[in-house]
Amino acid sequence: MSFPVHAITLDLDDTIWPIAPAIVRAETALDAWLAEHAPRAAAMWPLAERQRLREVANTERPRLAHDMTAQRQWMLERMLALAGEDVALTGSAYDAYFAARCDVEHYAxxxxxxxxxxxxxxxxxxxxGNACLQTIGLMHLFAxxxxxxxxxxxxxxxxxxRAACDRLGLxxxxxxxxxxxxxxxxxxxxEAGLRTCWVNRVDDAGKTRDWERRSLRPDLEFPTLAALADWLDANHLEPISR
Known part of the structure; x- marks a missing residue:
């Protein structure tokens, strides 16, 4: 399929990098920070307990479902308070978590x-998600x-x-x-009126996913961003002027 593309919006997690390893690193970094700075919270809130608290956050504060930063900060404050630690440490605990969360490993x-x-x-x-492209080092490629x-x-x-399209002026x-x-x-x-590309990467077993909705299909489907770049090269003869 060929059609004009004037701009591209991109998802980040599991599109540019796998999210699971970054979250493992972030939780490990938080464990280390708690052990050093808030040992009672470290003992009270191992990973399994933090995951249960996440479910509580989803139930008690559904209005924050879209705001992973605020949700995580609320969780950390509650963890510290219930463990009898200084809640003023919330910001530092979050910084330790977030630095590791932004330590992503890109797909090749x-x-x-x-x-x-x-x-x-x-x-x-x-x-x-709440990954920071400036911290990750990719912001120079994005408007x-x-x-x-x-x-x-x-x-x-x-x-x-539509807000993204408005900012792009398109x-x-x-x-x-x-x-x-x-x-x-x-x-x-x-449903918002954009063209769509599904990045359907090969999993560890060497398989891609099946598209399950018969009434609607993506305009494009590729196993990598490189394949999308190949398609765009074939459909746009000259780079845009900056």
């Missing part, structure tokens, strides 16, 4: 592909980063996709959204 194709894509059209990051926290609603809400139909999640990325973007 991601950065070269992003460089190729950015040479063709403006890129914008559109994520429900802007719009997160669910800043927008006030998470994908698949149409409003976040109609939704001129923008291609790229992401790994069939519901959050493909269906959400389609």
């Amino acid at each position: 194709d991601s950065v070269p592909a992003l460089e190729r894509l950015a040479a063709r059209v403006p890129l914008a990051a559109l994520s429900n 802007f980063q719009l997160g669910a926290r800043e927008h006030g609603a998470a994908k698949p809400a149409a409003s976040i996709f 109609a939704p139909a001129q923008v291609l959204h790229v992401g790994d999640d069939p519901h959050m990325d493909v269906i959400g973007a389609h």
Whole structure:
């Protein structure tokens, strides 16, 4: 399929890098920080207990479901308070967690592909997560980063996709959204009027996922961002002028 693309919005977690290893590193860093600075909280809140507290946060504070930063900070404050630790340590505990959460390992194709894509059209990051592209070192390839926290609603809400299009100065139909999640990325973007690309990466068993919704399919499907860059190269003869 061929169609004009004037800009691309991209999901981050599990599209540019795998999220699971970053979360493991973040939780490990938090364990180490708690052991050193808040040992009673470390004893009271091993990972399994923190996961249960996350479920409590989802139940008691549903209005923060789109704001992972506020949700995590609330959890840390509650952990410290219930363990009899100084809640003033919340900010430092979060900083330790977040630094490791942004210590991502990109998929092998991601950065070269992003460089190729950015040479063709403006890129914008559109994520429900709270990773910081400035910290990660990729912000120079993007026009802007719009997160669910800043927008006030998470994908698949149409409003976040349309807000990104407004910032790009383009109609939704001129923008291609790229992401790994069939519901959050493909269906959400389609319903907001964007073109869609499903990044369906090969898993550890060497398999890709099946598309399960018969009434709607992504406009494009690729196993890597490199394949998307190949497609864009074939459909755009000259890089955009900056």
